[in-house]
Structure formats: C-alpha cells, structure tokens
Amino acid sequence: MASPAVATRRTSPTFLASGPRHRLRRHEYSPSKLGSPSLASRLKVTALFGWIKGDKLARTRELIPSAESYTLTGSDSEVDMKPHEVSISVVSSIMDIPPAEWDACAVHSAGPEKLNPFLTHAFLSSLEESGSAVKETGWLPLHIVARDENEDIVGVVPLYLKSHSRGEFVFDQSWAEAYYSYGLEYYPKLQSCVPFTPVTGQRILLRDTSYRDQVFDALVKALKNLATKLNASSLHITFPSEGEFSKLKDRGLLQRIGLQYHWRNRNYKSFDDFLMDLKQPKRKNIRQERKKIPAQNLKMKRLRGDEIKSSHWDTFYKFYRNTTDNHWGRAYLTREFFHLLGEKMGDKVMLIVAEHDDKLVAGALNLIGGDTLYGRLWGCLPDVHFPNLHFEACYYQAIEAAIELNLSKVEAGAQGEHKIQRGYLPVTTYSCHYFLEPGFATAIGNFLVHETAQVKHVINVLRDSGPYKEDIMKEFAAQQDDEM
Numbered sequence: 156m157a158s159p160a161v162a163t164r165r166t167s168p169t170f171l172a173s174g175p176r177h178r179l180r181r182h183e184y185s186p187s188k189l190g191s192p193s194l195a196s197r198l199k200v201t202a203l204f205g206w207i208k209g210d211k212l213a214r215t216r217e218l219i220p221s222a223e224s225y226t227l228t229g230s231d232s233e234v235d236m237k238p239h240e241v242s243i244s245v246v247s248s249i250m251d252i253p254p255a256e257w258d259a260c261a262v263h264s265a266g267p268e269k270l271n272p273f274l275t276h277a278f279l280s281s282l283e284e285s286g287s288a289v290k291e292t293g294w295l296p297l298h299i300v301a302r303d304e305n306e307d308i309v310g311v312v313p314l315y316l317k318s319h320s321r322g323e324f325v326f327d328q329s330w331a332e333a334y335y336s337y338g339l340e341y342y343p344k345l346q347s348c349v350p351f352t353p354v355t356g357q358r359i360l361l362r363d364t365s366y367r368d369q370v371f372d373a374l375v376k377a378l379k380n381l382a383t384k385l386n387a388s389s390l391h392i393t394f395p396s397e398g399e400f401s402k403l404k405d406r407g408l409l410q411r412i413g414l415q416y417h418w419r420n421r422n423y424k425s426f427d428d429f430l431m432d433l434k435q436p437k438r439k440n441i442r443q444e445r446k447k448i449p450a451q452n453l454k455m456k457r458l459r460g461d462e463i464k465s466s467h468w469d470t471f472y473k474f475y476r477n478t479t480d481n482h483w484g485r486a487y488l489t490r491e492f493f494h495l496l497g498e499k500m501g502d503k504v505m506l507i508v509a510e511h512d513d514k515l516v517a518g519a520l521n522l523i524g525g526d527t528l529y530g531r532l533w534g535c536l537p538d539v540h541f542p543n544l545h546f547e548a549c550y551y552q553a554i555e556a557a558i559e560l561n562l563s564k565v566e567a568g569a570q571g572e573h574k575i576q577r578g579y580l581p582v583t584t585y586s587c588h589y590f591l592e593p594g595f596a597t598a599i600g601n602f603l604v605h606e607t608a609q610v611k612h613v614i615n616v617l618r619d620s621g622p623y624k625e626d627i628m629k630e631f632a633a634q635q636d637d638e639m
Contacts, residue, residue, distance in 0.1 A: 219245045220384050223243050224243075225241045225376075226238050226239070227239045239369070240304045241301050241302065241309065241370060242302045243301050243377045244299075244300050245297050245298070245300070245314075246296075246298050247295075248298075249279050249280050249283055249296060249298055249313075250280055252276070252300060252308070253308075254276035254280075257275075257279075257311055257360075258276050259308075260308065260310060260360035260361060260362055261274045261275055261357070264357040264359075265356065265357055265525070266525070267525055269525045269527075271356035271357070271527075274313070274357065275500075277499035278496070278499075279313060279349070280495075281499055282350055282351075282488075282492065284495055285489045285491040285492035287492045293319045293321070294315045294350055295316040295343075296315055297314050297315065298313055299312035299314055299374060301374055301377075308362070310359065310360060310361045310362065310367075310374050312347055312378065313347060314378070314381075315345070315347075315350065316344075317342065317345070318343055321485065321487070322350055322487050324393070324569050325394070325411065325586045330595075333595070339388070341388045341389070344387050345381065345382050345387050345390045346390075346391050347391070348393040351487045352394075353584070354566060355394045355395070355566075355584055355585070356395075358393075358394075358395045358399060359374050359375070371402065378392075378589075382589065387591070388591060388592070389588060390588070391586065391587070391588050392408070392587040392588075393586040394584060395585055395587060396585075399587075400585040403587040408588060409599060409600050410585070410586075410588075410603065411585070411586045411588060411603050411606070412583050412585055412610050412611070413585075413610060414581045415566065415567075415568070415569055415581070415584050416574040416580060416581055417565065417567065418550075418554055418567065419563065419564050419634075420557055420564060421627075423558050424558070425558065426554060429554060430442070432627045433623055437576060440576070441551070441577060441578075444551075448509075448541075448544065448547050452512065453516075455510075455547060456510065457505055457506075457507050458505070459505050459506075459523075460501045463497050463504065465494065467508070467515070468490075468494050469490070471506065471508075472490045473534075473536065474517060474534025474535055475532055475534045477535060477536065477537050478535075503522055504522060505521040505523055506519075507521065507549075507552045507553070509535075509541075509548055516535055516536050516539050517534065517535035517541075517544055519552070521553060523560065523562070524562075526563040527563060527564050528556055528560070528565045530565060530567045533545060533549050549567065550578070553567065554578065565579070567579050572617065575617060575620060575622065576622050577622070578622060580631055581613075581618055583614065618631070618632060
C-alpha cells in the first residue's frame, strides 16, 4: 500500500468563482416533463455548454482555475526526505502538453511492457484533433498537469467536463435521474477516462520519482477541488487499474465493479494449441465456425502500420457507421479520427479485414499494447451477411495475432456473453466515484454494496460455464479470485 503523505496546499490567485448549484423545485424539472430522453439530452447540452461562443479559446479558458502549489512531505518513515514543491494546473487541450512528457508519465505508470496505447498522447490527441472528444460533443478537455520545481511534468490526468453520460460504458443514467427527481443538476460532471474506450489502465499517470505517492495524493485532492470549483455534481474515474482502485477507496471515493470478457495466453504456440485446452464440444464448434469462412469465399487479412492505406480507413469508416447507425444509434468517432490514428500510431494499429471477391466487406480495429491486444470496433457493409464472420474477425483472428505476437491477453471490449464459449472469460473491471452532495453519496454507496455482490455472483456463474477443461478452469478461477 502506498505510504501516507501530507500535501499542504497554497492557493495561487483565486479559482474561478462559482455560485451555489441551482436547485429546481421538484415540479419544475423532471425527465418525464421533457418528453423523450433525446430531447432532454439536447436541452441539457445547450444549457450546459452553450456559453462557449464567439472566441471559443478565450471562453474555454474562463473555466480553467489558476494553478495551485503543493508542498509534499513524506510519511514518518521518510522524515529525511526533502520537501518538494509541485504546481498543479489545468489545460484545455492535450495539445498544450508536449507528447514526450505526457508519454513519459504513461510509460512510467505501467512500465513499457504493459503500456496501454489508449493512454498515449497520440491516441488522446487524435480524439481531440478529429473533433470526436471536444466541447461540441459534450467532452470538454480539462486535463490535470503536475509540475515540479524545475517545471518538469511529474504527473498528468486525462479529464473531461461532461454534459451527458454517453460513451463511458459505466452507466450512471439512473443516478442522473435520481438527482433530477430531487431538483438537483447532475451535469456537468468530471470524468477521468479514455473517451469511448472501456479499457482498464492507469488514470493518474505518474513519472517514476521518489515522491510519486505524494504526487498521487496531490492530484486526487486537485481533482476533488476542481469538481467543487467548477460546480460539478461529481467526479468519476472509470476503468482505473486495480491498484488505483484500492488507493482511491482510501481517498474517499466510492467503488464500483463491472465485468468484461478477456482471453488469456497460456504460452500457446498456435491456435490449435489453444483449442486443446477446451472441452471437446467447444473445440469442435470453433473449428466448424472457422471452416465456414473459406467456404464462403472469404479471405482474412491482418494489416499493420503502412499496410493500412487511406482507402482502408475510408472503407472502415463506412463499416463503423453501418454499425452505429443500425445498432448503437450514435457515431462518436469522426472519419478524420481513423486517419489520424493510423498516422500517429503506426504499427500499434492492427486492422483485421475480410475480403469477398477482392472487395473489403468487413473489418475489426485493434490496438497493440505492451502485453495486450485490444479489440475495439467492428463493422461491415450494409446488407452483408456471412455466418460466423463476426466471430472470426473479432475473436479468432485476435487470438491468432496475440499468439503470434506473444501477447499475454486479448481484451475484446464490453458486453457479449457469447464470447465465453469462444475462450473469453469474465474478469472484473473497476470505477471510482466522488459526489459533492453527501446525501446522494451515502445513498449511492449503499446501492453499490448490493450491486457489487450481484456482479460478483454473475462473474462466478459465468465462470462456471466456461469452455475450458476442468484443470484449466481452476487455474483461471484462482487468478480471478486474486483480482477480486
């Protein structure tokens, strides 16, 4: 456990002044009186972020508080440690932070062998530059930066002021409705996350210094202070690492868990090697599903880096829009995002495509991390239907790629119990929440106690239905118990 620390705050020029949160009487505002949820969302976005007009940059900067200075001292066992001065500030775009300094924090937080590509400057800046995660879409960047006495960056936090709950994959709409039913405003709220990306990773990114634990504490305090100064209802840190999850509980944040489905590599040498760990019926089913791909005259390719051309991204965007328009109902990412992603991330991007009669008909987007292959998006052309192609492109090709690249696991994204029978087992995900209204904090904390017990029960039930042989399942169960 991290050593306790004292962070003495000295406020520079005053934070942006903010009045009390407006409280509406119960009859004045309720979701039902606004009609459809979509109408409510449009009204809220206009009300919350409509103030940034004219000179957008100048208006945005009006929200940003002045920097605060912290004197960091260690625990009793660190009495000889020289106090450090750390200045914590907020920037309105990740482009205001040098890529090398941001990435140094990301690399040091997890280690190069476990680097999460979604936390790199290249990925996050692609979201902003492309207009995907910006004020106009309800994601106002307010990233936190900690600098030492020499103005070197020693910590950063990806952070957004949000006017809705879309694109988060930790669902809190019922909390928002509860706020409204009591005449309180839930939005804006602060969200530390990777937009549109349900991937576990560090959220408080720290350089490897002797006082990194104290910087962690100072950044958490700064996050709470910012929520207060911006008159936000709450602070949410979603999909943090397990270590952060434990530390943030000690800092007064509520804990919530969820589940996803991941595939783990037991040092397999081939896909057939993996299949031999499965029960015979499951093994037979996967082989039959895979045989249907060439039988339908489909050819699978895994493209990386320079192999992915501009035309590929244009076609994949069509796949993506077909999926969002027919299933999700909202396209969060712009066409430009995919082009920027390819330009900036190079070999870290893997595009799995399916060809039929030399024409691209479907694809799955993956990112390659230090030890993990991350499956992100899938799509196909309209009116295209090839049985089992989704399983092949999203799951089996990803497993083959992870084995070839000697990666430890494949994270196949949120939802989908059908993944279990294809080798992906349930794992625990995490989020942490801080509410400025004490009464709601208590009520939501009580709710989370019961929800946590239910999620753990579901994970155990799903685990029992796993496709692996009994001895392999016991091995995976022991690993999961260690995580929970």
